[in-house]
Amino acid sequence: MNPADDLDRNTIFDGFGRRIDYLRVSLTDRCNLRCRYCMPTHGLTFAPDDALLTAAEIESVVRAAAGLGFRKVRLTGGEPMLRHDIVDIVGRIAAVPGIADVSMTTNGTRLPQLAPALKAAGLRRVNLHVDSLDKANVEHLMRWSHAESLWAAADAAEAAGLVPLKLNTVVARGYNDGDAVDLARLTLAHAWAVRFIELMPFGTSAEAQFSVDHYVPNSEVRARIEAALGALEAVPNADPADEARNYRLADAPGTVGFISPVSEPYCDTCNRMRLTADGKFHLCLLHDDEIDVRAVLRAGGDAEAVRDVLRRAVAAKPTGHSLRQGVHTEDRRMHAIGG
Numbered sequence: 001m002n003p004a005d006d007l008d009r010n011t012i013f014d015g016f017g018r019r020i021d022y023l024r025v026s027l028t029d030r031c032n033l034r035c036r037y038c039m040p041t042h043g044l045t046f047a048p049d050d051a052l053l054t055a056a057e058i059e060s061v062v063r064a065a066a067g068l069g070f071r072k073v074r075l076t077g078g079e080p081m082l083r084h085d086i087v088d089i090v091g092r093i094a095a096v097p098g099i100a101d102v103s104m105t106t107n108g109t110r111l112p113q114l115a116p117a118l119k120a121a122g123l124r125r126v127n128l129h130v131d132s133l134d135k136a137n138v139e140h141l142m143r144w145s146h147a148e149s150l151w152a153a154a155d156a157a158e159a160a161g162l163v164p165l166k167l168n169t170v171v172a173r174g175y176n177d178g179d180a181v182d183l184a185r186l187t188l189a190h191a192w193a194v195r196f197i198e199l200m201p202f203g204t205s206a207e208a209q210f211s212v213d214h215y216v217p218n219s220e221v222r223a224r225i226e227a228a229l230g231a232l233e234a235v236p237n238a239d240p241a242d243e244a245r246n247y248r249l250a251d252a253p254g255t256v257g258f259i260s261p262v263s264e265p266y267c268d269t270c271n272r273m274r275l276t277a278d279g280k281f282h283l284c285l286l287h288d289d290e291i292d293v294r295a296v297l298r299a300g301g302d303a304e305a306v307r308d309v310l311r312r313a314v315a316a317k318p319t320g321h322s323l324r325q326g327v328h329t330e331d332r333r334m335h336a337i338g339g
Ligand code: SAM
Pocket: 031, 037, 038, 076, 077, 078, 079, 080, 105, 106, 107, 127, 128, 129, 168, 169, 170, 197, 198, 199, 200, 201, 202, 211, 334, 335, 338, 339
């Protein structure tokens, strides 16, 4: 029998009947930017290097996941391209039988240097973080970023064939809520998916308050775009687990998407498991529950032992987030989970 056929028969479901087949792997909690809703500029502590999973350990977890029916892997962080072994990691994951799609969420600052090597190693596409087209707004909201580097990243991704390109925009009132129209207008000229993400609270209550205070519902973002650019026509989701609701402006080659975890939670179609850079399965983005896999790896656990931890993690996934009950992730900020 072809081993790929055998892999195709494997599937894993959580306690609520959701098929879990998508692993988001955070490679580091460090970042070269300090987006206001994600990382403070002071008082941060980072996982020490020896706490981070090595490339070989990440490969072991991905092999275990593929054995249980996971098919997609997304690399994230912090900024995943800060890992000096990023090309090796991509190559190892892309070579795992059963893994059909390897992608990355990135701020793009290192893409001009790395895009061709990442593509050659097996990376298929990138989601690029772009909060504004306005130079001053980029520097205000994403702090150490520059508008020029975002465009250099988009060019590099397209030149290397890391497509279709998705642009992720987190909307924060008073910072970039006025920029949504210009971002959506990009889809009239480019075959890009421009996606607007609602702010979510993380970290201490003082930090989480930023997201509460600056939250903009996507219904408002959509209304602004339609008032300026015309009606958005719904585009059927090719992937039922796509967290974005997608639309198209008339005759646009690209699409406009809305990711609305706060106003329209999509927990009932959740298909994902998260692995933190320090080797914990983080069971739901917006809860603190975790199960340690690094300890099993470093105690010499074999493939079955790693699969067993992952089975337990999938079985323990909560039904969904509890933001309306005032519960959010307090132990980790977004940069230490990966989004
Ligand atoms: N550094 C990479 C980047 O910015 O794309 C990858 C990691 S970042 C944590 C992943 C995604 O999380 C980004 O699209 C970012 O905009 C989003 N994000 C960060 N903090 C957020 C928050 N408080 N609410 C909603 N999305 C957030």
